[in-house]
Amino acid sequence: MIVGEELKAWTRDRDAQRVTRADVDAFAQDWNRGPVHRRLEDAMASLPVPTTAAQVAEAVSALFADHDWVDELVAALARRMQADPFFDPPFRNLSTDLHAGLLVFEDERVSIAVGVTSALQMAVRKNQPRGATSVGFNGQLGVYRFVKAGGATLSFWEAPPIGPGFTAAGAGLCRRTGERRIADGEILVIDGRRESYVVEGLQGSFVLLQASIAVDQAPLSVEYDSATGRFVGCSATGDTSSRIQMITTLLRKLDHQPAFEAIAGFLDHPDFFVRWHVMKELLGLDLQAALPHLKRMAATDPHPDPRRAARAVLDRIEAPARPGGKRAA
Amino acid sequence: MEKIRLTVEELPELETEVAVAGSVKQQEVGGVICLAIAAGIVLGA
Numbered sequence: 164m165i166v167g168e169e170l171k172a173w174t175r176d177r178d179a180q181r182v183t184r185a186d187v188d189a190f191a192q193d194w195n196r197g198p199v200h201r202r203l204e205d206a207m208a209s210l211p212v213p214t215t216a217a218q219v220a221e222a223v224s225a226l227f228a229d230h231d232w233v234d235e236l237v238a239a240l241a242r243r244m245q246a247d248p249f250f251d252p253p254f255r256n257l258s259t260d261l262h263a264g265l266l267v268f269e270d271e272r273v274s275i276a277v278g279v280t281s282a283l284q285m286a287v288r289k290n291q292p293r294g295a296t297s298v299g300f301n302g303q304l305g306v307y308r309f310v311k312a313g314g315a316t317l318s319f320w321e322a323p324p325i326g327p328g329f330t331a332a333g334a335g336l337c338r339r340t341g342e343r344r345i346a347d348g349e350i351l352v353i354d355g356r357r358e359s360y361v362v363e364g365l366q367g368s369f370v371l372l373q374a375s376i377a378v379d380q381a382p383l384s385v386e387y388d389s390a391t392g393r394f395v396g397c398s399a400t401g402d403t404s405s406r407i408q409m410i411t412t413l414l415r416k417l418d419h420q421p422a423f424e425a426i427a428g429f430l431d432h433p434d435f436f437v438r439w440h441v442m443k444e445l446l447g448l449d450l451q452a453a454l455p456h457l458k459r460m461a462a463t464d465p466h467p468d469p470r471r472a473a474r475a476v477l478d479r480i481e482a483p484a485r486p487g488g489k490r491a492a
Numbered sequence: 493m494e495k496i497r498l499t500v501e502e503l504p505e506l507e508t509e510v511a512v513a514g515s516v517k518q519q520e521v522g523g524v525i526c527l528a529i530a531a532g533i534v535l536g537a
Contacts, residue, residue, distance in 0.1 A: 288519075415500065
């Protein structure tokens with residue numbers, strides 16, 4: 164954060180703010196119309212329809228063969244930031260406690276980010292006392308170019324493939340398959356639907372060019388305990404599913420009856436957890452109207468979890484009423 | 493006519509509990525960077 168007199172002056176100077184804003188906009192325009200972005204767009208546009216994750220990975224790997232543009236991009240950003248400390252790079256910021264990156268390209272098939280993983284932060288994390296840790300399987304095919312590998316040693320891990328029928332009970336175990344040092348410029352293709360890596364050691368920070376492919380992605384990203392290999396938990400891969408869940412909950416809480424049919428349209432969603440979530444909201448809106456859907460789910464849903472949950476609710480509804488008019492719980 | 497409703501909070505959860513996109517249960521040991529997590533997708537409380 165920039166503090167002190169310089170910030171105070173900038174916040175009071177509308178002209179200076181306009182200049183900064185214009186510089187940021189001009190940079191974004193130059194980037195979006197520039198040769199790198201155009202090459203990425205052209206490569207994605209030339210893919211067959213429908214395309215597969217492997218085809219996207221192949222196209223991205225070819226584009227990652229040339230990475231001089233990463234140095235040029237970072238240098239151009241640094242120049243602007245030196246000239247104007249309030250210049251904010253026009254890219255979505257990606258940051259964790261270990262990694263700082265910028266999302267430089269995004270379409271419905273792939274997201275491409277450039278970032279640095281800090282050796283210092285990694286050492287701090289590895290050496291400080293901590294609780295249980297996870298190996299994450301992000302559910303997407305990924306292409307990783309270690310522009311500068313920082314002497315990184317990676318271990319590689321495998322787990323049973325994450326598919327639409329994934330269950331916690333059937334998650335199995337993840338296992339370590341090997342370990343090796345990564346060379347500068349090396350490209351790895353990691354299928355996050357069944358593969359992952361862990362940074363075991365670093366001699367210096369590494370610069371990573373990363374493509375995460377949304378095509379054919381698994382519905383879930385899954386965590387396994389790094390010590391035992393056992394399943395820890397899972398989350399939705401994409402935010403669309405989570406947004407559907409939030410919006411349908413909101414509509415039910417507002418008791419918005421006209422939305423019933425629109426909400427019921429999500430009962431055929433490919434993600435099992437969305438289907439059950441939507442079913443619950445329908446039951447919360449109008450039991451009689453939801454009942455045929457509930458029966459269908461209990462009988463035919465392709466995933467065992469929603470089938471079981473729907474059956475449990477049906478059993479509760481159909482249980483004989485107790486004396487006093489109450490149904491069995 | 494008044495609709496009959498079930499209380500959603502009392503309905504069973506799935507055996508496979510699925511958290512919202514971008515959330516994790518334990519600290520990541522130091523590996524694949526999930527862009528969804530790194531982007532800090534905020535979906536509301």
